Amino acid sequence: MSATGADGDATGLGVSDGAVGGHSGASGALMEVEHLRVLFPIKSGLVVDRTIGHVHAVDDVSFTLREGETLGIVGESGCGKTTLIRTLVRLLDPTAGVIRFRGEEITGRSRRQLQPVRRQMQMVFQDPQASLNPRKRVGQILATPLKLRGLAGDRIEAESRALLERVGLHAEHLGRFPHEFSGGQRQRIGVARALAVEPRLILLDEPVSALDVSIQAQVINLLEDLQEELHLSYVFVAHDLSVVRHESDRIAVMYLGKLMEVSPSEELYDKPIHPYTSFLLMAIPIPDPAENRARTRQVVTGEVPSPIDPPAGCRFHTRCPRASDLCREVEPQLTEYARGHLAACHHPQNVSPAEIAAARRSEATPLSAGAETPRLPVSSA
């Protein structure tokens, strides 16, 4: 992957309980993340540069991504999705925590030491216009990563043509500049550039949200075909749950820098355990405007609190209809229910008392959590 945002790259990611995943090879884990934290300092003072606080962009996140898996990451704007995946590919340095890729720790590596690993992880960005250099022709854009892969000059053009065809473009597009393409075509170029270094993992940061709805499906179909053909893993970031439903094997729901729920995809839609996930599900637009309006009225309201001073206890308590005194005081642990379904909530929904009794604290539980185990649901679901 390119070390700079402008050169782009793509990867895939999944989230699981540490007990489910494991080291590369033996248990099929491609990436393991433990207690990852990314804090951005807030500076003040015109003369003396003082740190007066921190933005808690990613706060104690743990998961395992399996080989060949697509992990969806969803959450409202500002919850830390982009910061998380940029840190995974080491475009950003973590404040704390460990990232292992195929069993090797990459957290402490220098830029030079990272190079061989970075080629295996690429990012595709939300805005294809901004992520492609406007002064370079497509042929030049693709030549850079192909050279990085060690291809000789005479093979670069042939490989560039093959890459364009693989993403549904044509060889004659090599001589064009990015502005001479549609948005969907530009995103295809972004995908081709990511593929040029033969990555294992592509991290997709809202890859279709800037595209027309009709084009979104085409790009998603392309990504699915490529995954099957090239055995890629994806981490697929999106604002809303409708986009990642069919693409993801598992989905991780983020709120204010933390994982709230991680679940096999279909189960998350059928039986969300965390109230925040229900909130996101209710926010998915539906075609009937009257039904949409009626449903929107039930949606949890209120602003997302500041990530500079996140609420104590459960970070969602200021907006949660089920919040209790316990929620305001004690941070809930990420707890594993049946079928690898994890949620961090004192009053979980859609689980029976027997399932709560059988649940266990996840390996991925927040370091800062107290010793509280989930309580019985406030109302049975």
Ligand SMILES: Nc1ncnc2c1ncn2[C@@H]1O[C@H](COP(=O)(O)OP(=O)(O)OP(=O)(O)O)[C@@H](O)[C@H]1O
């Ligand atoms: N370089 C930075 N310096 C300071 N704060 C930052 C920086 N980058 C991001 N942040 C803050 O970190 C938090 C998480 O931002 P991030 O871009 O990761 O969110 P996001 O979930 O990707 O949002 P969106 O859905 O809008 O893309 C936000 O509060 C943001 O303002």
Ligand code: SF4
């Ligand atoms: S822990 Fe409490 S406040 Fe947080 S989501 Fe669960 S019920 Fe709501």
Ligand SMILES: [Mg+2]
């Ligand atoms: Mg983002």
